[in-house]
Amino acid sequence: QVQLVQSGGEVRKPGASVKVSCKASNYNFATYGINWVRQAPGQGLEWVGWISPGNGNRNYAQKFQGRLTLTTDTSTTTAHMELRSLTSDDTAVYYCAREGFIVVAGTPQDFHYYFMDVWGKGTTVTVSS
């Protein structure tokens, strides 16, 4: 079955960096984008960013610009999220999620509808001195 397996929990000190991995299996990795979503303790979901394994295009949420880097390795079908200059506010569970889509024929162009259809189990990142 389609699966995203994330790396284990991490503990970092303020100011440090963390890199989380997300290995995809059982689908064409290049065809679907990967989103990263985080959830602080007791809080809701927050979109972090998106990357296309097919062409490397990226889109980062404004608040993470400058300290976030998303990458993919198509040879290992793995996506990575690196977040730098960590503060306690970055303590959260970080999820990777496949961006599924459907295409509906239309005129003059087809319509694409996107959603996050497969999720990893999450990686807990704790930032503490």
Next chain:
Amino acid sequence: QPVLTQPPSASGTPGQRVTLSCSGSDSNIGFATMNWYQQVPGAAPKLLIYRDDQRPSGIPDRFSGSKSGTSASLAIRGLQSEDEADYYCATWDDSLNAWVFGGGTKLTVL
């Protein structure tokens, strides 16, 4: 503060029908289709509804979605104890060029 507004809590008794709401603006709900996610405690979110009212395979037809203007709703009929979870609405925001989520509604089955 989340871009989309959801009531923080809702409740119902087994067998009842409940409706969860989500409101936004022209740049998000009024621009793109709505997706809904269910998150049971300690687990990752799960796609429940996509493209406003479509159910992925495996999602029971007790769950239904609708959208009108800048608001969307998720209805659950025949409420079951296993439906107790957090429910998030999410859509694309054309002004922010970002996915946006609601703050989530915690559904309690009494």
